[in-house]
Amino acid sequence: MKEFLRSIRVRLTLLYSGVLFAVAALVVGSLYLGLSLSLRDEPLTQAAIRAQVPVNDGGRTEERTFVEARAFERQVNERTLDNLRRFSLAALGGLFVASLAVAWVIAGRVLAPIARITEVAREIQAAELSRRIALGGPDDELKRLADTFDAMLSRLDVAFASQRRFVADASHELRTPLAIIQTNLELALTEAGGTAESRAAAAVVIKRAIHRMARLTDDLLA
Secondary structure, rough: OHHHHHHHHHHHHHHHHHHHHHHHHHHHHHHHHHHHHHHHHHHOOOEEEEEEEEEOOOOOOOEEEEEOOOHHHHHHHHHHHHHHHHHHHHHHHHHHHHHHHHHHHHHHHHHHHHHHHHHHHHHOOOOOOOOOOOOOOOOHHHHHHHHHHHHHHHEEEEEEEHHHHHHHHHHHHHHHHHHHHHEEEEEEEOOOOOHHHHHHHHHOOOHHHHHHHHHHHHHHHO
């Protein structure tokens, strides 16, 4: 569950849906409250309805109370508010479910460039830096992020290429003093009867080769 909630898409979905649901609930609640106060404070009937009811006794009429409308009106208002409340709750529930689905789709579309950036970053290896994101679309924050990442890859590609050339050149340069040292050592070992001058000359050559190797090593470590 924690891993699921760590997803940016899930959090954006809950945020969008929560905000939409809160706004809709506020609007529906305000309408319900306003209608409830209106029906209770301003009844349609202020007094009992009286009607002239004809009576069959010589054409005379008698005024009689026909119905007390206030109680009936109150029942109608309460039923209306009850229906409105139930329909509003059902509508809010449906809106919440629909908002979750819509927000999930929208968040997925918004975060699609980030998924592409992540995919390319995982596929890139140190030995092969020619891959680029090349993200299309509007010049927004994600597009600039992808372009910055591509520019960084270009700089890394140039740096790694320079490093490979340097290593290749250093390897070639190291072969020469190593060959010189090996040759002079073999001559000094095989010529047992050699003169002191020849051995001294070989030692000088070996020393120069060692100094050259030390300089190349310092360049590599710099």
